[in-house]
Amino acid sequence: xxxxxxxxxxxxxxxxxxxxxxxxxxxxxxxxxxxxxxxxxxxxxxxxxxxxxxxxxxxxxxxxxxxxxxxxxxxxxxxxxxxxxxxxxxxxxxxxxxxxxxxxxxxxxxxxxxxxxxxxxxxxxxxxxxxxxxxxxxxxxxxxxxxxxxxxxxxxxxxxxxxxxxxxxxxxxxxxxxxxxxxxxxxxxxxxxxxxxxxxxxxxxxxxxxxxxxxxxxxxxxxxxxxxxxxxxxxxxxxxxxxxxxxxxxxxxxxxxxxxxxxxxxxxxxxxxxxxxxxxxxxxxxxxxxxxxxxxxxxxxxxxxxxxxxxxxxxxxxxxxxxxxxxxxxxxxxxxxxxxxxxxxxxxxxxxxxxxxxxxxxxxxxxxxxxxxxxxxxxxxxxxxxxxxxxxxxxxxxxxxxxxxxxxxxxxxxxxxxxxxxxxxxxxxxxxxxxxxxxxxxxxxxxxxxxxxxxxxxxxxxxxxxxxxxxxxxxxxxxxxxxxxxxxxxxxxxxxxxxxxxxxxxxxxx
Numbered sequence: 395x396x397x398x399x400x401x402x403x404x405x406x407x408x409x410x411x412x413x414x415x416x417x418x419x420x421x422x423x424x425x426x427x428x429x430x431x432x433x434x435x436x437x438x439x440x441x442x443x444x445x446x447x448x449x450x451x452x453x454x455x456x457x458x459x460x461x462x463x464x465x466x467x468x469x470x471x472x473x474x475x476x477x478x479x480x481x482x483x484x485x486x487x488x489x490x491x492x493x494x495x496x497x498x499x500x501x502x503x504x505x506x507x508x509x510x511x512x513x514x515x516x517x518x519x520x521x522x523x524x525x526x527x528x529x530x531x532x533x534x535x536x537x538x539x540x541x542x543x544x545x546x547x548x549x550x551x552x553x554x555x556x557x558x559x560x561x562x563x564x565x566x567x568x569x570x571x572x573x574x575x576x577x578x579x580x581x582x583x584x585x586x587x588x589x590x591x592x593x594x595x596x597x598x599x600x601x602x603x604x605x606x607x608x609x610x611x612x613x614x615x616x617x618x619x620x621x622x623x624x625x626x627x628x629x630x631x632x633x634x635x636x637x638x639x640x641x642x643x644x645x646x647x648x649x650x651x652x653x654x655x656x657x658x659x660x661x662x663x664x665x666x667x668x669x670x671x672x673x674x675x676x677x678x679x680x681x682x683x684x685x686x687x688x689x690x691x692x693x694x695x696x697x698x699x700x701x702x703x704x705x706x707x708x709x710x711x712x713x714x715x716x717x718x719x720x721x722x723x724x725x726x727x728x729x730x731x732x733x734x735x736x737x738x739x740x741x742x743x744x745x746x747x748x749x750x751x752x753x754x755x756x757x758x759x760x761x762x763x764x765x766x767x768x769x770x771x772x773x774x775x776x777x778x779x780x781x782x783x784x785x786x787x788x789x790x791x792x793x794x795x796x797x798x799x800x801x802x803x804x805x806x807x808x809x810x811x812x813x814x815x816x817x818x819x820x821x822x823x824x825x826x827x828x829x830x831x832x833x834x835x836x837x838x839x840x841x842x843x844x845x846x847x848x849x850x851x852x853x854x855x856x857x858x859x860x861x862x863x864x865x866x867x868x869x870x871x872x873x874x875x876x877x878x879x880x881x882x883x884x885x886x887x888x889x890x891x892x893x894x895x896x897x898x899x900x901x902x903x904x
């Protein structure tokens with residue numbers, strides 16, 4: 395879509411121009427009745443929206459469709475219906491604002507582009523994020539702050555300042571109190587955008603310091619009181635790579651959950667290091683997130699790595715560009731640990747100066763606007779994820795164990811026989827059991843290949859409690875009967891899956 399050399403400005407794109415107040419309201423869907431309803435948020439209108447408002451749960455967390463999102467969307471000059479159709483065509487159902495789409499000039503155009511393609515839009519407002527950051531500065535000791543991770547580094551260093559201040563344009567003077575400033579700007583954003591059919595929520599902050607939790611709690615409560623059906627999205631930085639930092643990470647996580655009380659526990663962890671290695675604390679990070687999400691009864695979301703980057707100058711080890719198997723592997727590991735939402739970092743390739751401390755490789759779409767091979771990888775993986783995720787979304791994670799590992803990764807639990815699986819042989823695999831609330835005699839077993847480079851041939855002997863087995867057929871979108879082989883040890887379920895792949899079984903029990 396994006397040609398080389400000199401390009402004409404796409405119709406409907408932004409080129410840094412200011413919008414009149416009337417045009418702004420029209421584009422925001424407040425001055426003109428837009429009839430375009432995002433399919434991913436269709437249940438949030440009418441009765442569905444009333445249910446979300448009553449329960450206080452954001453509508454995007456109440457849908458049957460598995461949330462699949464992107465961050466770092468097309469830049470302002472490429473914010474068009476065509477570009478957002480490209481996002482939808484790859485199997486994504488929501489977009490998180492960023493890449494200079496972060497103010498009251500750019501956000502209305504993005505909402506319009508999202509609505510015309512059935513996408514939800516989680517809006518990023520640079521002014522609100524700056525207010526949170528500045529209001530938190532100096533409130534706590536330096537020990538409670540941390541160097542920014544890759545997402546926050548990108549957002550803070552390469553997002554321009556706000557094109558204009560909506561508060562001053564409306565004749566309102568910002569209050570000197572940080573909490574009041576956060577409440578005021580949050581309400582302004584909700585007044586402007588909450589009625590738009592594509593508006594799914596606010597991206598409050600990426601990888602916040604502990605100093606920001608109080609103000610993030612203010613923003614979250616303000617949203618919950620005004621529009622409980624919209625998502626307050628906050629993304630946490632990953633756990634520290636060294637085991638010595640585990641206690642601090644868990645204290646910080648507990649403080650975040652206690653002060654902010656988010657409706658979803660979202661984090662990023664990019665595990666694919668240069669060569670073929672992965673980070674040593676990937677499974678530990680997932681185990682901690684899973685435990686806290688289950689304890690609070692909230693869903694967990696994750697950002698997966700869809701491009702390579704090198705941040706050694708800011709203390710980040712180089713990451714490789716994933717192939718299709720490695721993208722699929724990240725998705726299946728996340729599902730195995732109970733993820734209820736997957737987001738890709740990044741969609742559009744970030745453009746940074748040559749001397750930038752973090753350099754970014756190609757993402758799903760190049761900086762010139764050309765789809766890369768990673769775009770095709772993501773489209774195929776998302777086709778799988780839509781089917782698998784729809785089944786897993788309403789289920790509750792019971793156990794996650796690693797079978798046949800030569801060396802158990804940090805944070806992982808080793809397989810031991812239980813009332814469903816007696817033994818495991820063959821290739822290493824992650825075995826995850828789920829239950830459906832209210833169903834006593836049904837369990838789901840996800841068998842994920844532990845390797846992203848080798849095919850798995852794992853053999854599981856089922857217990858006598860299991861009386862029937864079905865396998866999810868991804869192509870047909872339904873469960874089909876499976877026939878475990880009878881052996882002297884019992885009924886053996888043989889699971890052959892490609893590198894990075896997984897298979898889901900429905901177990902009927904006595």
